[in-house]
Amino acid sequence: MIRKKAIEICIGEIGNSPIVAANGFISRDLFNVKDKKTNFYMIGSMGLASSIGLGIALKKPRKKIFIFDGDGNILMNLGSLATIGKISPNNLIHLVFDNSIHESTGGQPTGSDVISIEKIARACNYKHVFKVSTKNGIVKILDKIKKYSGLTLILIKIEKGNSIGNRISKTPKNIKDGFIKNL
Amino acid sequence: MFDFLFRKGIENFVGVPDSTLKQFISHGLKSKKIIITTREEEAIGISAGMILAKSPTLVFMQNAGFANSLSTITSLIQLYKFPLIFLIGWRGFKKNDAPEHKKIGQIQPKLLKDIGLQTRIINKNNWKKFSSWAINKMKNGDSCALVIPREFID
Numbered sequence A: 001m002i003r004k005k006a007i008e009i010c011i012g013e014i015g016n017s018p019i020v021a022a023n024g025f026i027s028r029d030l031f032n033v034k035d036k037k038t039n040f041y042m043i044g045s046m047g048l049a050s051s052i053g054l055g056i057a058l059k060k061p062r063k064k065i066f067i068f069d070g071d072g073n074i075l076m077n078l079g080s081l082a083t084i085g086k087i088s089p090n091n092l093i094h095l096v097f098d099n100s101i102h103e104s105t106g107g108q109p110t111g112s113d114v115i116s117i118e119k120i121a122r123a124c125n126y127k128h129v130f131k132v133s134t135k136n137g138i139v140k141i142l143d144k145i146k147k148y149s150g151l152t153l154i155l156i157k158i159e160k161g162n163s164i165g166n167r168i169s170k171t172p173k174n175i176k177d178g179f180i181k182n183l
Numbered sequence B: 001m002f003d004f005l006f007r008k009g010i011e012n013f014v015g016v017p018d019s020t021l022k023q024f025i026s027h028g029l030k031s032k033k034i035i036i037t038t039r040e041e042e043a044i045g046i047s048a049g050m051i052l053a054k055s056p057t058l059v060f061m062q063n064a065g066f067a068n069s070l071s072t073i074t075s076l077i078q079l080y081k082f083p084l085i086f087l088i089g090w091r092g093f094k095k096n097d098a099p100e101h102k103k104i105g106q107i108q109p110k111l112l113k114d115i116g117l118q119t120r121i122i123n124k125n126n127w128k129k130f131s132s133w134a135i136n137k138m139k140n141g142d143s144c145a146l147v148i149p150r151e152f153i154d
Helices: A003-014 A025-033 A049-059 A071-076 A079-087 A117-123 A135-147 A172-182 B002-007 B019-030 B040-052 B063-068 B070-080 B099-115 B127-139
Strands: A019-021 A039-041 A065-070 A092-098 A128-132 A152-157 B012-015 B034-036 B057-062 B085-090 B119-121 B144-149
Touching (some): A003 A092, A003 A135, A025 A039, A025 A065, A049 A071, A049 A079, A065 A071, A079 B040, A092 A117, B019 B034, B019 B057, B019 B144, B040 B057, B063 B085
Parallel strands (some): A065 A092, A092 A152, A128 A152, B085 B144, B119 B144
């Protein structure tokens, strides 16, 4: 399963919940699959999608906040998992699309095929941690967690290689202002 | 200063500890309004999220951490125009400060100027005036920095 397909399946399950998307192809794929005002496309500041998601989740405790992260992004800011786990907001759902490469920069290895992101998440106090690699797996877990409360990480193993999606055509200020107005 | 900023509407204080700011941070920790992060970029990211949820926020850090964060400040805070207040402890302000602070301490004013972050240097006489200045900047949608020089060596 390629990333864009995985994102399509996720969007089908999570509907209109706010999403913070990591920079690079993850943001681009989300933009091309389903753009909406409550998508925050982080076009720079690699590694910080999870931190931004934490900030929103803490201030909007009644809303489920989704992070669309990548393996390269998460490894760049592992400290974020410690901070998120320390606070452990009940309404934060951290999806990691893991292809073990930095695809946006040309496919260099991240090392996530050797280390275990799900074990790191558990050690960092995430309450629910899942690993999936199929369409049925994603649908089943996203359906299951609708009834759950508690900090959640879902590691979604995806395939390398993909067509490059169009760049995000909104300006950063429009992305931000639209998100604030519609959150 | 913490209470003043809180009363003026700052709801969250997020950052990495710094000895110059220790009284400010200790005071904030007592009132549970402070989040300590592992790195400064992380604090800036969390603050951006809080501002997306319409909750006014300040980040605090040492100038070493400010130097760590230059790319995050330009590609997140300035690019998206997040109204965020930076409170920065200035190590290397005094010439006889510890050696690891010398270089960054020296170029600190230039770094702020080069990235175009409007700054006021505060002390015990002007902090109230410049805190109000920062609040006004924030309310107008701008980011800015308050810098506290470390006047003592321990």
